Amino acid sequence: MSVTVIGDVSPKSHKKKTSRSADSHAKDVVQERVKSKKRKHREATRNIASKNVQLANSTASDTERKKPKKSYSGDVAHEQLKDRSDEHKERKEKEKKTKKTLKHSDEDQHEGTALDGQATPEEAASKKKKKKRKAEEQSEETPDSKPFKKKKGRRPSDLPSTDPSVDESLSEQSRKALSYAYARFEDPPNWKFNKARQIWLIKRLWSEEMIPEKYFALVTKYLADVKGGIRDNLVQMCNSVLATETPDPVISEPAILPSDLSNEGSIMTTKVTRARSLLGALSDVQ
Secondary structure (H helix, E strand, O other), X not given: OOOOOOOOOOHHHHHHHHHHHHHHHHHHHHHXXXXXXXXXXXXXXXXXXXXXXXXXHHHHHHHHHHHHHHHHHHHHHHHHHHHHHHHHHHHHHHHHHHHHHHHHHHHHHHHHHHHHHHHOHHHHHHHHHHXXXXXXXXXXXXXXXXXXXXXXXXXXXXXOOOOOOOOOOOOHHHHHHHHHHHHHHHOHHHOOOOHHHHHHHHHOOOOOOXXXXXXXXXXXXXXXOOOOHHHHHXXXXXXXXXXXXXXXXXXXXXXXXXXXXXXHOOOOOHHHHHHHHHHHHXXXXX
């Protein structure tokens, strides 16, 4: 006889039960995961919303804080302007008061002097006489009280009577060079050396067009003060002119001035006379 045990379960049914429990457990795990994800999402959205609210509140508070600062700065500026205007008014009032006090003091002084004059008429007459004397002395001193002007030194006698800078008959280059030499003796404090002008004068020594006869004495006076190699070159130039163009042997003067050319122009050329006069000036001033 086969004996059946009550309560025993077959292996097939047991397997089915275990598979069912595993599936249900897996479903539960999945559901829990989904729920946890949903919870996290909800928390994240809540956090974002709360942060947005905080940001909005902070911006509103910042704007509210800034507004009163602006108004405060504007109030301060307005108060400062008021203070400045008040100070300006106070200064004006003080100035008015000081002017009034000065006027009163001047009036008092005038009144005092008037009273003194009324008290002593003899003193008033003496004061009038003194005032007249002072006025006369001042009137005599007025011409001398004009601003003092530096008097230029006496013009050398051998300088030309006319200033080359005013002479319209001269060319522009001649006017510049001759006025440069003229200023050397007419206005020495303001004169300045100019090498180009000096070279121009040396090159045009024998030209009556560039250096007319009335200005040659000025040029010789200027070149007589030259020193160094330029002086030696001038001496050589004059000697070479005198050697090539010999004058009349009857004339034995060592130097002939340009003023004598009108009488002896037929005997001696302008070039020779100028060379002699310049050589004489160079030999005199050493």
